[in-house]
Amino acid sequence: MKIVVCVKQVPEVTNVQVDPKTGTLIREGVKSILNPFCEYALDHAVRIKDRFQDVSITVVSMGPPQARDVLVRSFELGADEGILITDRKFAGADTWTTSLTLAEAIRTVVPDYDLVLVGKQAIDGDTAQVGPEIAEILGLPQITYAVDVTLTSTRRQVRVTQEVEKGYEVIEATLPALVTCSKGEVVRRAPSFKDVINARQKPIRLVSASDLQIPEEQLGLQGSYTQVVKVFPPPAKKSSLLLQNLEAADAAREIFGFLREKRFVE
Amino acid sequence: MLNIDHEKCTCCKVCIRNCPFGALSLVGGSLHVNELCTLCGACVNVCRFDALSIERKKASPEELARYKGVFVWAEQDEETSPRKPRKVVLELLGKGRELADKLGEDLVAVVLAGPGEVDTEVYGEHGADKVIICQHELLETFSTDGFTNVMCAVITSKKPAVVLYGATPHGRDFAPRVAARLYLGLTADCTGLEINAERQLVQTRPAFGGNIMASIITPYNRPQTSTVRPNVFPVPEEKKDSSLVKEVFPVTLNRAAIRTKVVEKRYLDEEGDLSIEDARVIVAGGRGCQKAANLELLQDLAEKLGGVMAGSRAIVEQGWIPHTRQVGQSGTTVGPELYIAAGISGAIQHVVGMSSSKTVIAINKDPEAAIFKTADLGVVGDAVEIIPLLSALIEEKN
Ligand SMILES: Cc1cc2nc3c(=O)[nH]c(=O)nc-3n(C[C@H](O)[C@H](O)[C@H](O)COP(=O)(O)OP(=O)(O)OC[C@H]3O[C@@H](n4cnc5c(N)ncnc54)[C@H](O)[C@@H]3O)c2cc1C
Ligand SMILES: Cc1cc2nc3c(=O)[nH]c(=O)nc-3n(C[C@H](O)[C@H](O)[C@H](O)COP(=O)(O)OP(=O)(O)OC[C@H]3O[C@@H](n4cnc5c(N)ncnc54)[C@H](O)[C@@H]3O)c2cc1C
Ligand code: SF4
Ligand code: SF4
Numbered sequence: 186m187k188i189v190v191c192v193k194q195v196p197e198v199t200n201v202q203v204d205p206k207t208g209t210l211i212r213e214g215v216k217s218i219l220n221p222f223c224e225y226a227l228d229h230a231v232r233i234k235d236r237f238q239d240v241s242i243t244v245v246s247m248g249p250p251q252a253r254d255v256l257v258r259s260f261e262l263g264a265d266e267g268i269l270i271t272d273r274k275f276a277g278a279d280t281w282t283t284s285l286t287l288a289e290a291i292r293t294v295v296p297d298y299d300l301v302l303v304g305k306q307a308i309d310g311d312t313a314q315v316g317p318e319i320a321e322i323l324g325l326p327q328i329t330y331a332v333d334v335t336l337t338s339t340r341r342q343v344r345v346t347q348e349v350e351k352g353y354e355v356i357e358a359t360l361p362a363l364v365t366c367s368k369g370e371v372v373r374r375a376p377s378f379k380d381v382i383n384a385r386q387k388p389i390r391l392v393s394a395s396d397l398q399i400p401e402e403q404l405g406l407q408g409s410y411t412q413v414v415k416v417f418p419p420p421a422k423k424s425s426l427l428l429q430n431l432e433a434a435d436a437a438r439e440i441f442g443f444l445r446e447k448r449f450v451e
Numbered sequence: 452m453l454n455i456d457h458e459k460c461t462c463c464k465v466c467i468r469n470c471p472f473g474a475l476s477l478v479g480g481s482l483h484v485n486e487l488c489t490l491c492g493a494c495v496n497v498c499r500f501d502a503l504s505i506e507r508k509k510a511s512p513e514e515l516a517r518y519k520g521v522f523v524w525a526e527q528d529e530e531t532s533p534r535k536p537r538k539v540v541l542e543l544l545g546k547g548r549e550l551a552d553k554l555g556e557d558l559v560a561v562v563l564a565g566p567g568e569v570d571t572e573v574y575g576e577h578g579a580d581k582v583i584i585c586q587h588e589l590l591e592t593f594s595t596d597g598f599t600n601v602m603c604a605v606i607t608s609k610k611p612a613v614v615l616y617g618a619t620p621h622g623r624d625f626a627p628r629v630a631a632r633l634y635l636g637l638t639a640d641c642t643g644l645e646i647n648a649e650r651q652l653v654q655t656r657p658a659f660g661g662n663i664m665a666s667i668i669t670p671y672n673r674p675q676t677s678t679v680r681p682n683v684f685p686v687p688e689e690k691k692d693s694s695l696v697k698e699v700f701p702v703t704l705n706r707a708a709i710r711t712k713v714v715e716k717r718y719l720d721e722e723g724d725l726s727i728e729d730a731r732v733i734v735a736g737g738r739g740c741q742k743a744a745n746l747e748l749l750q751d752l753a754e755k756l757g758g759v760m761a762g763s764r765a766i767v768e769q770g771w772i773p774h775t776r777q778v779g780q781s782g783t784t785v786g787p788e789l790y791i792a793a794g795i796s797g798a799i800q801h802v803v804g805m806s807s808s809k810t811v812i813a814i815n816k817d818p819e820a821a822i823f824k825t826a827d828l829g830v831v832g833d834a835v836e837i838i839p840l841l842s843a844l845i846e847e848k849n
Contacts, residue, residue, distance in 0.1 A: 306781075314626075314639055315627075317625070353718075355716075356711050410636030413666070425829055433840055440828065440841050451848065
């Protein structure tokens, strides 16, 4: 059985800022990490591998050559082989072309996949669209917002616990299928020293534009239907009143006064 | 156009039963598509033999101009009878009215629902010119495949210029699926929408966890589609209206098209509990509340103010509250009249989920805490001490 996990390299977003002069992102000095939701997806794949026999995990990433780092990190966490989709022609892709490229690479390199796992969203682009779009392009049923992913005893269906607004629903779909993961176990496995050493030996296959059956005009910026026309910092926050050095009882009275003034209490 | 690979086609007829426009038939033992086909794509996904495919091209400017109207997906509140839309739908109708007026086109609500009674007047009262009603027993509850098929059928036959979806869990589940099927641009989780001088929809959205804003256009294809964050735009004032046009849209949907099955439901909130998305008052706790037991103090205050309790992701991960109560980027976006943040640091991922609250009060030990930047009133102090004292004061006055 083959599980494909899509993993994206992202900047550690808490530090990303816009250069007020040029309106572009300041990426210098910002560390790159494996997108946390992709890590959850990988964790679910590894758990399935632990429970069932003959499961192999292929991680796929599209990005600049440095995206290799997230494949190696995924190997440390338990993936078996990697695909790095990298080509200048892919630059500037919106979610539609990103999904088309990832889907085509999966179809080309791992045609016999059974399950595709992706993160719910990437913490940089934040769209949560790539999962459903890959599912549509590959013609797969999809289940979103998974917190638990397992197989039925016959291994022909995936069974997913999905976060919904009211709680959880357990949903099944026949394989092949795609699942987007919003959470995993809070405590995840830490790679051992051996895992780290072995990770360096695992194979990475490079895929460029010429390896895929996609017309050039559907790649990267050229193929994108959305166009980012402007990037700017979020609007300034409102000015506020800050009260310090109050006894708790006085603080409570101040808040109470404020609530009355705003008519939240009579 | 729709391509049929006759080598692969086994004439199983599944696609025929799923075509909403009756465009497919067997003619002389082989599958045939006629001119009724709108390229909605429903058939492509149900064929298990990979025999169908659609070629789509970027449209020319003249073709783009033929797409007209602002459509809003009227997500239904599954617990109402007769069925009513969720609050975000009314917000979208308010904004959609502005866009439609700017374009000089119609505002249309699209209802996907089960066979029961549906309240349609509400759409006219909130500014819609027309409501399109799609009813079918397989639309009683949400499924990605069912909703995608029907929405694609509506879009390909009605050809709107703009389609707006609430960025709710279901909206964000199937809108990208529709976009991918019809080769459309989709802008995620928008907080700003306007029409520019070229009559294009300019969509503004936060990205990078709320650290930056981006303005995005979709110049090459129609409709331009967006998911829109709830609780950002105001609900428009109700008006009496009698000119609402109602259109019933025939639905063709077959069980075989729906490939997922709900096998169990585990709901956490008690029946009748107010969801945090619609709450008027929210008292939210963070890690600074120290321990789960202290949340009772917050719950008590929330009840006294006629509101509900919520929290940061940190306390969801601690298991102190269920994820249904999480405010923020990976939780729910809320927009209450009053938001009290107790022991919450104000990480950007939290703030993007509550920054459209009308009034914010923050209590935090640390005078430098980021949450104070979003607060109307900030109090430096111990939330665990202050909150019960505040509840006592409110109790006293009543
Ligand atoms: C400021 C800004 C705003 C943008 N807004 C939009 C927009 O509204 N609409 C739009 O279509 N595009 C938008 N884009 C482009 C979009 O960010 C890119 O297409 C990006 O490559 C994919 O989207 P995402 O990061 O949101 O991924 P998501 O859809 O959030 O990612 C979900 C999952 O898909 C998988 N995945 C995503 N990308 C990759 C990858 N490169 N390699 C491997 N796996 C991957 C991962 O498993 C990930 O967890 C925007 C870009 C910027 C800079
Ligand atoms: C991809 C991603 C998505 C995320 N999504 C969300 C999301 O949706 N929602 C969300 O909330 N977070 C989200 N986060 C997490 C977010 O970054 C923060 O880690 C989280 O919000 C912190 O929660 P907190 O403020 O409760 O805890 P902390 O950051 O630990 O803050 C605790 C605060 O309490 C104060 N304090 C301590 N004791 C007291 C006391 N006795 N009285 C008063 N104040 C006290 C401290 O000064 C501190 O400011 C996300 C993170 C990532 C990476
Ligand atoms: S579903 Fe596929 S195999 Fe069956 S009739 Fe239609 S095209 Fe042919
Ligand atoms: S694309 Fe839609 S309208 Fe055309 S044949 Fe297929 S199901 Fe029917």
